[in-house]
Amino acid sequence: MKIIQTIEELQEIRKSISSSVGFVPTMGALHDGHISLIKQARSENDIVIVSIFVNPTQFLKGEDLDKYPKKIEADSKICELCKVNYLFLPQISTMYGEDEVLVKAPNIKSYTLEGERRPGHFDGVLQVVLKLFGLTKPNRAYFGKKDAQQLALIKQMVENLFLGIDIIECEIKRESDGLALSSRNVYLTAEQRSDALAISKSLHAAAAIIGKKEFDCHVIKEHMQTIMSQLDVEYIAFVNRQFEEIQTIELKNSIILVAVKVGNTRLIDNIWI
Known part of the structure; x- marks a missing residue:
C-alpha cells in the first residue's frame, strides 16, 4: 500500500491506472462499517483508493471538528490489511484554497432532516466529495446506507453533473447488540x-x-x-x-x-x- 499526501502525486498515479478503480472516502477512525466498504470495493475493482480527511466545511460552529477521533496509524494498518492500493491523506490546505468555487446542495433535499438541523452541512459534504471524485476518478464509489440523506444527495450530484460514477449503496453494519457502528x-x-x-x-x-x-x-x-x-x-x-x-x-x-x-x-x- 502506498500513502499519498499531495494532489500532484495522486494525479500522476491516477494517470497510470487503466484498470477499474473503487474509491472509499472516509473521515478516519475506521471501524467495521468502513472495513465492509473497503472489502466490497476490493472484491469489485482492480485498484482500491481510500481517503482519510476530516472535512472542515461540513462541520457547523460548535460541532466536534476539533475532537473528532483521529487514528491515522491504526487506520493505515487497517487499510494495509484490507489490501488497499493507495491511501490518500491530504491536509486542509491541500484540499481548500482561498477563492473556492462553491458547490450548493439542492434546497429541498438538503434543508430537511439533517440539513434543517445542520444548515450548510451538505454543501460541505458535496464540496469535498466532488473534489475527491475529481482527483480519484473512480469507476465506483462506496457509501454506507447509515448516512441515507447524504447518500441520496451524492447520487443526485453524480447524476446532475454527469460524473459517470457508480455509487454503490452498502448495508449498515451494527454491533452484536444492534447499535449502528459510528x-x-x-x-x-x-x-x-x-x-x-x-x-x-x-x-x-x-x-x-x-x-x-x-x-x-x-x-x-x-x-x-x-x-x-x-x-x-x-x-x-x-x-x-x-x-x-x-x-x-x-x-x-x-x-x-x-x-x-x-x-x-x-x-x-x-x-x-
Missing part, C-alpha cells in the same frame, strides 16, 4: 451506550409492525416513540427513496430515519423498508 460511539459512556440501544430496537420494532401489514406512519411512529421515550429524540421521519415525506409506508421504497442525542453525542440510524 466513529462517534467512542464518546458514549457505558450507561449511554446501553440507553442508545433503544434506537435500533425502535427501528426493528417498526419493521416488525410493517411485517404485520401496518403501513400507517403515524401508528408506527407512536410505537417507536414509546421505545425511545427515555431518549432525546430530534426526529423520527418517514420518506421515500427520493426523500419526500410519506404518510404511508411504500414497500421497497421507504426509509425510516431517526436522530437522537444521547448525552452530548448525536447519533443517527435508519432502516430501509
